Amino acid sequence: MSESTREFKNPVLNWIEYRLPIFSFIDDSVGTKYPSPRNLSYWWNFGSLAGVVLVVMIGTGIWLAMNYTPHVSMAFDSVERIMRDVNYGWLIRYVHMNGGTMFFIAVYIHIFRGLYYGSYKAPRELLWIIGLFIFMAMMATAFVGYVLPWGQMSFWGATVITNLFSVIPFFGDAIVEWLWGGFSVDNPTLNRFYSFHYVLPFIIFALVFLHLWALHVHKSNNPLGVDIKGDEDTIPFHPYYTAKDAYGLGVFLIVFMGFTFFAPNFFAEAENYIEANPLVTPAEIVPEWYFLPFYAILRAVPDNFIDIWGILPVIVSAKAAGVILMFASIFVLALMPWLDTSKVRSARFRPIYKQVFWIFVLDCIVLGYIGANPPEGHFLIIGRIATAYYFFHLVILIPLLGKFEKTRPVPESISAAVTAAGSEEERK
Ligand code: HEM
Structure with a gap:
């Protein structure tokens, strides 16, 4: 790191800054010298x-x-x-x-x-x-x-x-x-x-x-x-x-x-x-509320599902499959940058993604609700469907949407979106 050339009005700040450029670091990170997009929402x-x-x-x-x-x-x-x-x-x-x-x-x-x-x-x-x-x-x-x-x-x-x-x-x-x-x-x-x-x-x-x-x-x-x-x-x-x-x-x-x-x-x-x-x-x-969706995924795999594969029980039990699914539900998120093949970032210009996003949110809430209930009867069935949908959304729907969804026109830049030219473009 090089010596700071930044001048502050306060001589004490200057004395420290010359020896350890901490004030310019703060200014560059969260201060007047850090340029942020002008349209950030809450x-x-x-x-x-x-x-x-x-x-x-x-x-x-x-x-x-x-x-x-x-x-x-x-x-x-x-x-x-x-x-x-x-x-x-x-x-x-x-x-x-x-x-x-x-x-x-x-x-x-x-x-x-x-x-x-x-x-x-x-x-x-x-x-x-x-x-x-x-x-x-x-x-x-x-x-x-x-x-x-x-x-x-x-x-x-x-x-x-x-x-x-x-x-x-x-x-x-x-x-x-x-x-x-x-x-x-x-x-x-x-x-x-x-x-x-x-x-x-x-x-x-x-x-x-x-x-x-x-x-x-x-x-x-x-x-x-x-x-x-x-x-x-x-x-x-x-x-x-x-x-x-x-x-x-x-x-x-x-x-x-x-x-x-x-x-x-x-x-x-x-x-x-x-x-x-x-x-x-x-x-x-019952775990704390923030673990509940993962807890539901953990308990989603039925024993007979493993049985119908014949050979699988030897390698993996229903319990093991549940554990693998639970960890997979987090790891799969790490692949999002590659699973999502759409060129457009914001859901604002992706009419279908915008809808399936909310279905996904709902799915996670349903998983949370199931996690809070005993693993029996209809709770189990709903939990399995919600778990299947969780992975379907991330692994199948998202890559397909990126290929086939017709996106809305994206503005040239942040400022162009609010200028006459930019809005014209968006209306088309
Ligand atoms: C202790 C927990 C965390 C802290 C203190 C933290 C802090 C921050 C801060 C201050 C920002 C910039 C302001 C903002 O965009 O809201 C940011 C941006 C971001 N964070 Fe985190 N974060 C945390 C956890 C996470 C997690 C768990 C994820 C995702 C799995 C994540 C993903 C991101 C991304 C993608 C951005 C850039 C967002 C954008 O520019 O649109 N963060 N984080």
């Missing part, structure tokens, strides 16, 4: 919102850790102590608990925004894939975090999910024991999950840094999905998008604090306020 607020929640989660998490005891005989009580005796402990815990939910809400909207506007397409493929790594790290963090209060759902959730690794051929059972650090979910498991839960958010932080680095190379996509052609297409990030992001943050915080103060256990599971008991299995083991 859907572009969710990246920064996710960033804010990440910081809130790390902050509250560190304070919780000061009072939490990662031992099977004390974990549950230490959380109760945080709620009752630690000064503002109830607030710190409720912000952290509801922060998890708000984090996933922000990131799910962020992902679906990317799908709608084709933000994963060249040259932003790696930005998208880094995003998926962040998503997986978030899921791992949330999963191990949920085990820490050592309630019934903590214990049984951990037991069910870690057991999934037993489907790995030959080494499955050994891997599960290795994960547990023993012959069941117990103190060593709680200890290592605590350790992971502490470190993973910092790994997410580093990934977010890479995510933003990749973002800043080609800048943000925008609702029209066209590339920036010149200065007339951009406005400086500060003050325009700092103001817009701040407004969005205000609204977001109202919702966040609404839940935290008025319905703090809205997303919580009553069963988790009962201390973990390895001798009593809850009637239903």
Whole structure:
């Protein structure tokens, strides 16, 4: 990195800048020197919102850790102590608990925004894939975090999910024991999950840094999905998008604090306020809401489906097929830049994609609903259809649409879309 030539009015800033050009770095990244598309809508607020929640989660998490005891005989009580005796402990815990939910809400909207506007397409493929790594790290963090209060759902959730690794051929059972650090979910498991839960958010932080680095190379996509052609297409990030992001943050915080103060256990599971008991299995083991669509996919494969293939049961059981499908449902998203063959990025100019996008959103909601219900009767049938549609949409429909869909005329540039010439073109 070279020496900075940037001059600031404040001599202290100048002194630091000359030695460590941090102020020009900030200015170039989120300041007056970062040109952003002039037409970004509120859907572009969710990246920064996710960033804010990440910081809130790390902050509250560190304070919780000061009072939490990662031992099977004390974990549950230490959380109760945080709620009752630690000064503002109830607030710190409720912000952290509801922060998890708000984090996933922000990131799910962020992902679906990317799908709608084709933000994963060249040259932003790696930005998208880094995003998926962040998503997986978030899921791992949330999963191990949920085990820490050592309630019934903590214990049984951990037991069910870690057991999934037993489907790995030959080494499955050994891997599960290795994960547990023993012959069941117990103190060593709680200890290592605590350790992971502490470190993973910092790994997410580093990934977010890479995510933003990749973002800043080609800048943000925008609702029209066209590339920036010149200065007339951009406005400086500060003050325009700092103001817009701040407004969005205000609204977001109202919702966040609404839940935290008025319905703090809205997303919580009553069963988790009962201390973990390895001798009593809850009637239903349900994960947190943000895992539900994946949980539905996991349980979608019927035993007899495997049987009709005759040879398959030897290689793969229904349980293993469910696990493979569940992981595939995330990995297939990483292929989106190549599965989507359409030259047009934004759904705004893709009349059919625009419709099937919403069907896909509905399909994911249905999967979530199925994940929350027992795997029996019509829930199973609907879950299987919704799972099949999930993959049909991504692997078959999207590539075909890219080839056969008749798209609407795309404006030359962002500014051309609002000038007379551009609008004329679009009306045709
Ligand atoms: C901790 C989680 C995350 C944080 C803090 C974060 C942060 C951001 C920020 C600040 C932006 C720019 C503003 C915006 O476009 O909203 C952005 C853009 C983007 N992010 Fe993320 N992100 C996260 C997770 C993800 C995930 C899980 C994905 C996808 C799987 C993803 C995909 C993208 C894409 C494709 C863009 C460019 C969007 C565009 O320009 O249209 N991000 N991210």
